[in-house]
Amino acid sequence: MASTGALPQTLKSITATKINELGKQRTLFDKAKAEIRKDAEAATDLHTRAQILLNGVSSLKGYPKNALDKDDMDLDMESSDDDSESEMPNLDMGQLRNGDHSNIRRFLLQGRYDSSISEKTLQRWIDQLENELRYLELKHDHASFYSKLVTEWLAQLDAQNVSDINKDGGSESGKSETGFERVGRAEMHDQRSQWESLVFSTGNHVEAKDIRSYLDGLFHKDKLTKQAFKELRESMQKFGNDLATEGEWLDAKELEWVSNALMKTDLLSAEKTSVLKEFMRNKEVTQEVADVLNMRLSSLESWSWSEDGIPIEMRRQLNGKYRVFMDEDLLDSLMLQYLGTKWAVKLREVFTSFLRSRAWTPIHEKIPEEYIERRNYFYGKVSRPESRNINDLRKTTYNEEYFMSQLPESIDEGARNYDDSSQVKSALNTKHSLLHRLITESLIQKNLRGEFTAIRSDYKWFGPSLPHTTVITVLEYFGVSRKWLNFFKVFLEAPLRFVQDGPAAQVQIRKRGIPMSHTLSDCFGESVLFCMDYAVNQGTNGNILYRLHDDFWFWGTGKDCEQAWESMTKFANLMGLEFNEEKTGTVQMGEAQKSQILPAGEIRWGFLVLDAEQGKFIIDQNQVDQHVEELDRQLSSCKSIFEWVQAWNGYFGRFFANNFAKPALCFGRDHIDMAISTLSRIEFNIHDLPEGFFYYPVELGGLELLNPFVNLLSMRENIKxxxxxxxxxxxxxxxxxxxxxxxxxxxxxxxxxxxxRASIDQPLSFPSLEEHNQYPETxxxxxxxxxxxxxxxPEEKSVANTSDLRKNMIGLKSPTGRASKGTIGPAWSSMTPYWRWVAELYHDEMVHTYGSLAAVNREFMPLGVVKTLKEGRFRWQG
CATH class of the missing domain: 1.10.287 (Helix Hairpins)
Structure with a gap:
């Protein structure tokens, strides 16, 4: 299920060496421990037993030599600063400060002469030291256990990689040696059949002349629009000519950003990602690659795909849908990424310039001049800075977050990840923000107008069904030259063959659709859909169509929505696209009149469905149940503990929580309570091992399972x-x-x-409250x-830092001597609210079980291989 490709042999060797060395240290430890216990049991009095245990535990922990109980003759043999805590090599400062033995050593020396040191006190020290000896043994046990988990993971991945290489199809019931269903489930075959019926046929006939006529109506309707479009077209023509005549296209430095952008996509196999990384480590090889790419770019007119066909495979997504990915030659991938990014940045630039021109109708309220004059007179000069009114906020948000969101703003930004929640402006965060705006708009508009209507839809199989004629016609209309159109046509008409069909797979030419995960595909899709954005803008007199790729939302009055839907329907018919009925729906709230024009169906997103009566999103529990079954299937297919952890974190830790949407004040606390209640019936029970072991970070010997309850509960407190x-x-x-x-x-x-004045003799009276309340959005x-x-x-509320945890946090260091960033470390201020919560919640049990927050000393753990394996892309079963 997790694919990492060929793990560097050096890393494997280091891991094996570390595990072997751990075995040697365990043997030495067991021998020393046995001797300490033997000598302690043979002691004739408690004082002697305590002294033997003290010396033994101190030696095992690596504490410095101490001269407090030495004879004078021994002092000459010792360094004068051996007892200095400031120079203690290989010392775990957390253990020293929490379990420093210098005081016990002092008191034992005192006990030689002072009878006030009772046997009860001596027994208490003996019990403490025996516990420390037991904790040391447990840490060695945990280190061995952890190494076995990593070895199990490596062995499973090796077996899986061999299976990937040797797989050649088979019957649907056939399974590989690792137990995975390599040929796919029934739904995969159904979706493949549908995909092939689209991609390898031309579909509904699309007329280029009809598209051009439609675009003429959009972009040549008045002088302002004509001028803005003329500038767009001229800018595109110049860019295409300049790009086609570049002398040296790429150098080694530029190849670096191309490679980074390519690796952000989900296009490369794990093996090709490893190869690309090796390319980039060697500057001479990097230059050679750049030279070869320059040769290809200089002869683009003769470039073509391999006649043997580009391998394609179906990959299952967490939402149950399958996507088809190409696995082309690595050099072709680099060349296409370079060109795709260049075109993407340019397209965003020219479309944004058009958005800011007079051709684009801004969102506004129709306010009579007389009203503005009266308001200026009574209230003072009216100013409308962006930060002070809703309409300007809507405009700014749309321009910065939603318009052309699939295309990068700059070369440095590179390719955008479609669902990478770690990015500050990720698509996932933008989707959640869209849901927050929808509910907020419904609250405000129902209050102001008494009604609210929203429509949501996307296009059915947009990527695979987009007609090539539509793409080429739109690009040509925007000023792309014939040379580039020919190249784009070759790119689109790729010869494809399914790897699942084995060596005898049929090669078929793509006749429709755009390839998955290619930046050039984003360019084509956004160019076509830009026309729909503008059509809705014009058809609704400035209202906003919120669009993320081909997923689009519109809201306002019922009339506004009808005008928008008519614009979208006309666009779809001309461009050869069909609406996806499963994701198309309308919700009307308040006094909105039921429309006969707007599409039927519910508005859904993730596990949420918009309830018109309640005016909020609720969780579809039936849909959740289906994914609980899938989670169980995925977990059952895991053949190693760490693989299980990856599946759990991906599905339960992120997928479920993400599909409930992030909380916001507009959702209220009820939404969080609903999400928590739903998650509580999904969680699988865990017994025997301390829970901290499951949730603590790998640096402390944990498995780093994600706990989505923590984030939800920490935000709940801040909704007041x-x-x-x-x-x-x-x-x-x-x-x-x-x-x-x-x-x-x-x-x-x-x-x-x-x-x-109201009249010559009568001054104008101050406006009424009703007049004052008009046009509040402005x-x-x-x-x-x-x-x-x-x-x-809401921000995540941090838990309180207790004295017990502070005491146990001291000395938690990374292998380099610096505190681990973000996770559980010695500095409370550097920990995220999530890790503060987890640290406080489970620290008592961890300390009780292992004697400290760390279940194992870090130097005994193969952290390097664990982190490398965690970075590998995860492939879902099926």
């Missing part, structure tokens, strides 16, 4: 009011602002240069503030 209460506070604040403005006007009058800072609060993800 309901969404409706927050909105009510905005309404009251808006009203208070009215009375303050009226009072000020009555005292000071207007600072306007003009005087407004004029109300209180509503803007409420909007910002409602969409906010």
């Amino acid at each position: 009011q309901t969404p409706h209460r927050r909105l009510q506070k905005a309404i009251l604040a808006n009203e208070l602002r009215y009375y303050e403005a009226r009072e000020k006007f009555e005292k000071e009058g207007s600072n306007s240069q003009t005087t407004l 004029f109300s800072p209180a509503f803007h503030s409420a909007y910002c609060d409602l969409i906010k993800v």
Whole structure:
């Protein structure tokens, strides 16, 4: 299930050596331990037994020599600073400060002469030292146990890699030696059949002339639009010409960013990723690769795919869907990544310039000039900075987070990961933010207009079904030259063969669709869908279509949504696309009139379904149950503990929590409680071993299982009011602002240069509260503030740092002597709220079981191989 490719032999050798050395140290430890116990049991009095145990444990722990109980003749043989804590080589400072024996040694010396040191006290020291001896033995046991887990993982991966190399299909019931179903499940075959029916046929006939006529209607309707489009087209033409005539395309430095961008995609196999990394380590090899790529780029007009066919394979995603990935030649991948990134950055640039032009209708309210004049007169000059009104916030958010979100802004940014939640502006975070905005908008718009309507849809098999005629026609319309269009056509019409079909696999030419995980494919998809963005903008007089790739959402009044849906439907029909009925739906709230135009169906995302009556997302428990069964299947297929941990973390630790969406104030505490309640019935019970072992980081000898309850509960505490209460506070604040403005006007009058009068003799009276409350999305800072609060993800609340944990944290160091970043370490301030919670929750049990927070000394653990294996891409069973 986890694929890492060929693990570097050096790392394997180091791991084997470390495990072998651990065995030797264990033998020496067992021998020393036996001698200590034998001598202690033979002692004739408690004082002697305590002294023997003290010397033995101190020696095993590597404590420095101590002269407190030495005779004078021995002092000359010892260094004068042997008892200095500042120079203690190989010393675990945490053990020293928590279990330093210098005091016991002092007291034992005192006991030679002082009868106040009772036998009861001596027995207490003996018990303490025997416990420490037991903890040392347990740490060696755990080190051996951990090494066996790593060895098991390596052996499983080796067997799996051999199986991957030798696999040649077979019957559906056939399994490999490792127990995996290599030929796929029934749903894989169903989805493959559907994919092939799309990709290897031209589908519904698409007319280039109809597409051009449609685009003429969009981009040539008035002078402002014509000018903006003319600039877009000219910029594209110049870029294409300049790129095609570059002298030296790539040097070794540029190849570095290309390689990094390529490795961010899910395109390369693990083996090719390893090869690419080896290329980049050797500067001479890097230059050779750059030279070869320059030769290919210089002869793009004659470039073509291998006639033998590009291997393709189906990979199962956590949501149960299969995606088809190409496995082309590594040099071709690098060349296509270079060109794809160059085009992607340029396309985002020109589309963004068009967005900022007068051709694009901004979101706004139709406010009469008379109203603005009156407001300026009574309230002072009205300014509308971006940070103070909802409409400008909507515009800024759309421009920065949603528009062309699939394309990188710069070369340095490279290819974007589709579902990488570790990125600050990841697609997953943007999706969650979209759900927060949807609920926030529903609260505000129902309050202001009494109604709210939302539609959501995506295109059915967008990637595999996108007609090549549509792609080429749109790019040509945008000014891409014939030379580049020919190259793009060759790229699209790739010869493909399924690796699952073995050596005799049929080679077929792609006739429709764009390849998965290629940046050039993102360029093609976004170019086509940009036309839909603009069509909806124009069809709804400036309202926003929130789109993430081909997943799109629109909301507003029922009329607004009808206009948007008509624009999208017209676009889809002309471009040869079909809506995905499973993901298409409408929700109407408040006083919205039921529409006969808008699509039927529910609005769903992840495990959530939008409930119109409650006005919030609820979890579909039936869908959760299906994935619980799949989780059990995945865990049952694991052949090693660490593989099980990877499956658990990926599925339970991240997938379930992500598909409940991140909490936000607009969701309220109810949403977190619903998620926690659902997770509680999924979790598998764990017995016998201390729970800290499962959840503590690998550096401390743990398995690093993720616990999603921690994040949810730590955020729950920071949701201190309901969404409706927050909105009510905005309404009251808006009203208070009215009375303050009226009072000020009555005292000071207007600072306007003009005087407004109802008649010659009658001054104009101050506006009513009803007039004041008009157009709050433009004029109300209180509503803007409420909007910002409602969409906010609550910070994780940190647990309190107890004295017991602080005492046990001292001395936790990484192998390099620095504290581990982020996880459990000696500095509370450097730990994330998650790790603070985990450290506090389980530390009592860890210390009780292992004598410290660490179950094993780090130098005894193969941390290097564990971290390398964890970085390998995980392949789901089936």
